[in-house]
Amino acid sequence: xxxxxxxxxxxxxxxxxxxxxxxxxxxxxxxxxxxxxxxxxxxxxxxxxxxxxxxxxxxxxxxxxxxxxxxxxxxxxxxxxxxxxxxxxxxxxxxxxxxxxxxxxxxxxxxxxxxxxxxxxxxxxxxxxxxxxxxxxxxxxxxxxxxxxxxxxxxxxxxxxxxxxxxxxxxxxxxxxxxxxxxxxxxxxxxxxxxxxxxxxxxxx
Amino acid sequence: xxxxxxxxxxxxxxxxxxxxxxxxxxxxxxxxxxxxxxxxxxxxxxxxxxxxxxxxxxxxxxxxxxxxxxxxxxxxxxxxxxxxxxxxxxxxxxxxxxxxxxxxxxxxxxxxxxxxxxxxxxxxxxxxxxxxxxxxxxxxxxxxxxxxxxxxxxxxxxxxxxxxxxxxxxxxxxxxxxxxxxxxxxxxxxxxxxxxxxxxxxxxxxxxxxxxxxxxxxxxxxxxxxxxxxxxxxxxxxxxxxxxxxxxxxxxxxxxxxxxxxxxxxxxxxxxxxxx
Numbered sequence: 005x006x007x008x009x010x011x012x013x014x015x016x017x018x019x020x021x022x023x024x025x026x027x028x029x030x031x032x033x034x035x036x037x038x039x040x041x042x043x044x045x046x047x048x049x050x051x052x053x054x055x056x057x058x059x060x061x062x063x064x065x066x067x068x069x070x071x072x073x074x075x076x077x078x079x080x081x082x083x084x085x086x087x088x089x090x091x092x093x094x095x096x097x098x099x100x101x102x103x104x105x106x107x108x109x110x111x112x113x114x115x116x117x118x119x120x121x122x123x124x125x126x127x128x129x130x131x132x133x134x135x136x137x138x139x140x141x142x143x144x145x146x147x148x149x150x151x152x153x154x155x156x157x158x159x160x161x162x163x164x165x166x167x168x169x170x171x172x173x174x175x176x177x178x179x180x181x182x183x184x185x186x187x188x189x190x191x192x193x194x195x196x197x198x199x200x201x202x203x204x205x206x207x208x209x
Numbered sequence: 210x211x212x213x214x215x216x217x218x219x220x221x222x223x224x225x226x227x228x229x230x231x232x233x234x235x236x237x238x239x240x241x242x243x244x245x246x247x248x249x250x251x252x253x254x255x256x257x258x259x260x261x262x263x264x265x266x267x268x269x270x271x272x273x274x275x276x277x278x279x280x281x282x283x284x285x286x287x288x289x290x291x292x293x294x295x296x297x298x299x300x301x302x303x304x305x306x307x308x309x310x311x312x313x314x315x316x317x318x319x320x321x322x323x324x325x326x327x328x329x330x331x332x333x334x335x336x337x338x339x340x341x342x343x344x345x346x347x348x349x350x351x352x353x354x355x356x357x358x359x360x361x362x363x364x365x366x367x368x369x370x371x372x373x374x375x376x377x378x379x380x381x382x383x384x385x386x387x388x389x390x391x392x393x394x395x396x397x398x399x400x401x402x403x404x405x406x407x408x409x410x411x412x413x414x415x416x417x418x419x420x421x422x423x424x425x426x427x428x429x430x431x432x433x434x435x436x437x438x439x440x441x442x443x444x445x446x447x448x449x450x451x452x453x454x455x456x457x458x459x460x461x462x463x464x465x466x467x468x469x470x471x472x473x474x475x476x477x478x479x480x481x482x483x484x485x
Contacts, residue, residue, distance in 0.1 A: 087476045115441075171476075176464065185454075189447035192447075193447055
């Protein structure tokens with residue numbers, strides 16, 4: 005009789021997984037299912053909060069603050085920052101790394117937050133997920149007024165101990181790689197001095 | 210002349226024979242042309258030496274490229290940006306969209322040819338349907354009916370991509386005057402594409418000026434519509450040359466579908482080394 009108790013619940017779980025698989029356009033596979041669902045849920049939260057910011061009609065400064073909060077909560081800022089600094093993060097002290105990460109977070113929020121005005125009237129929607137190497141790639145469709153929709157990919161990993169996104173890609177362009185080029189150029193402009201780079205990043209964006 | 214002197218009227222078989230032999234000749238010429246194209250393009254594309262760090266762009270002409278880049282920035286600042294903003298200010302968004310769609314539609318037959326050359330028959334068929342639907346129902350392509358009907362997206366196949374499919378290496382990064390970022394493979398591809406669109410052999414003046422005009426209009430629309438993005442890259446980044454190069458190469462590799470993009474290296478494996 006214990007079977008009867010268990011079978012329905014397992015069936016419910018499986019049908020949930022199946023319908024999720026159908027929704028995401030992928031064949032359901034038990035190993036990935038939970039993680040895919042988690043990754044998608046994470047990006048869903050990001051996208052819902054971003055949509056709310058876009059719709060809020062707040063001032064630019066307020067939008068930037070909101071975006072920084074979303075970015076710091078759902079993105080693995082420290083891995084993105086270290087990745088942007090590249091091999092030079094090896095010679096940085098822990099204090100420098102911390103200062104750089106904080107500066108970088110504000111810089112990203114200003115740089116990308118400024119662009120949110122262009123999104124007014126638009127909407128972002130999570131449309132799919134697929135496993136890639138050790139992470140999940142969650143696809144979202146961005147619909148802006150008077151423009152054909154385009155896809156944004158969020159790369160989600162749990163290697164930090166939590167599910168966080170560590171990159172965003174549009175049409176093959178990775179934000180992390182673009183920032184690596186930018187931070188590299190700023191470091192060159194400051195003759196490789198990491199402290200000077202940190203104050204430049206604090207002002208930039 | 211021969212046809213007139215022939216006592217017997219030309220039958221269907223005659224015509225068929227003639228066209229078959231013509232086709233054969235064309236195929237032979239076509240094959241020879243293709244082969245020489247591949248040889249020429251492989252020769253035109255330099256490859257990085259073995260000790261070149263992976264993930265770093267192959268840019269042996271950086272010095273010249275940077276000069277061209279500052280020239281291009283000057284042209285953008287003095288001409289392209291102000292003209293584009295004025296133009297978009299005068300034209301309504303709908304009119305601009307229609308002109309861009311007209312121009313995009315005219316490029317479709319060229320994309321079909323490239324799909325065939327790539328062996329992508331599905332893409333060739335889809336692009337053909339899209340072209341037929343937009344040219345007829347979409348009134349010469351001014352209205353993008355195909356997208357409204359949820360038809361498959363245009364492949365936008367070009368000869369640079371065809372060369373990539375054929376295994377020609379990307380070659381060095383080059384920034385061309387006016388036309389901007391490219392690679393050796395894609396510059397060569399652009400050149401070939403000028404001759405690859407069947408429509409170009411069919412459209413004569415004055416219509417060909419319209420098509421050129423539509424393409425210029427499309428460029429102006431894009432410059433104005435993505436204004437702040439382009440301004441950001443050109444005028445706000447620490448090194449606009451390096452930023453434009455990075456964005457171009459990433460986007461182009463994505464379009465061409467080449468695997469092993471640097472973004473797919475796992476940053477958690479070694480966050481310091483993944484991009485070197």
